Amino acid sequence: MNQVKLLDTTLRDGEQTQGVSYHPDEKVSLGKALLQRLNVDRIEVASARVSNGEKQAVHQLCDWAKQHNYLDRIEILGFVDGKRSVDWVVESGAQVINLLSKGSEHHCRTQLAKSPTEHLSDILACIDYATSQNLRCNLYLEDWSNGYKDNSEYVYALVTGLSHAPIEHIMLPDTLGVMTPDEVTRAITDMCQRFPTRQFDFHPHNDYGLATANAMAAVAAGASSIHCTVNCLGERAGNASLAEVAVVLKDKLGVVVQLNESEIHDISKLVENFSGKRVAANTPVVGADVFTQTAGIHADGDRKGNLYVTDLTPERFHRERRYALGKLSGKASVIKNLEALDIELDNHDIERVLARIVQLGDMKEVITPEDLPFIIADTLEAKQFNYLELLNCSITSGLDMYSTASIRLQYKDQIIKSAGSGNGGFDAFIDAMQTPLQQFKLTLPTLTDFEIRIPPGGKTNALTECFISWQCEDGQKLRTRGVHSNQVYAGVHATLRMINMLMHQHL
DSSP states (O other): OOBOEEEEOTTTTGGGSTTOOOOHHHHHHHHHIIIIISOOSEEEEEETTSOHHHHHHHHHHHHHHHHTTOGGGEEEEEESSTTHHHHHHHHHTOOEEEEEEEOSHHHHHHHSOOOHHHHHHHHHHHHHHHHHTTOEEEEEEETHHHHHHHOHHHHHHHHHHTTTSOEEEEEEEOTTOOOOHHHHHHHHHHHHHHSTTSOEEEEOBOTTSOHHHHHHHHHHHTOSEEEEBGGGOSSTTOBOBHHHHHHHHHHHHOOBOOOOGGGHHHHHHHHHHHHOOOOOTTOTTTSTTTTEEOSHHHHHHHHHHOTTOOSOOGGGGTOOOEEOBSTTOOHHHHHHHHHHHTOOOOHHHHHHHHHHHHHHHHTTOOBOGGGHHHHHHHHTTOOTTOOEEEEEEEEEEETTEEEEEEEEEEETTEEEEEEEEESSHHHHHHHHHHHHHHHTTOOOOEEEEEEEEOOTTOOTTSOEEEEEEEEOTTSOEEEEEEEESSHHHHHHHHHHHHHHHHHHHHO
């Protein structure tokens, strides 16, 4: 079977995303995760001469990589600028430089104001100096896609002129993301046939949404490496998605890819947090909803024989399949969620719960599996999930003052009172809940995400939905929802839902 290597450039090209700038410690942490946990073949981590902070991060990452035998997999973009980029790379402790040359005659003459012969001479001089400093060299042909289309003879002459240079990979970028799969197939097939001793990388961009398809075409045509980024980060519409490319090459082309799939989702979340760029819920492989079945007929088919299951299973990525609850749900959707919660209901009660779910769905309510126990309790008039009831809550806040919260709770026939303070109303409520939690020997989980929103077109008095994600000490993840016209109290209700779930599990 053919094997293709992946170069991840999240830390270099991905940082060209508008608004993304990694702190040196974040860059080091991501580099370690990409190499050690995800097992990416190569990573491009920086551009030479950018800043002292960039140099510090690369030096720190290279020191770690040297100790753990990853140094040969770290690469840095350099420029054809005499000795300056080479010296920067050497001083950073790296061993591989990816020189950025002009793959388009138009770029060569307009941007550099040089002839192709002059540019070739500069490249060769730069490579000579790099090898004298014990660096390994790769070469980018910037804007190769347009350069090949406009004047392929320029590209041929440039590669031919470098035939004796110690270049390991010639990198062919679709810099502006303008190619189609057919164009990629023709161009890379041509390059591979003309220069059979060369290893060609393909560097796609996603301006037309074709980056993954173009990566497939490049591999089929003979490219030995594909460049990607986590979460499609990159300039404009971004680069090819590492997750999509890795999975598609393996499943659709039968290509061997040495990537640890079980870490893909976690690394995606790490990049999301460090970059500040949210991943859409329907993003393939890593999106929050991509392993969620919504239609009741799909849940029914899976329950009866996994009729809607493909090779793209959530278990590959250390994730779980979920069945959404809403107006499109069927009985099988409810049953699947009940099984996950280890709850048993008779058919009559299931029908009543389903009717309530559909009713909420018609009202555009967002229903999560974690809401199901409360829907059951409400529908069946049972109290098993309403252990702790908030009778009264008073929260006060002031400018440049700590907020305070006074609460009154009921547990069975017992009234519990408590008070707390904090940096804001919600923080004060959490502080006030510490005493009741201690009484029940419960530990408040770590809050990992907090989201507030109102319906589209809502006004200032609209209902507010608050979604809170929690991480329990045993690794369990919970996501609870609260609804209230006051944002703070929406968070209060979401927190009480989480506490009642814990009480149901532990009391």
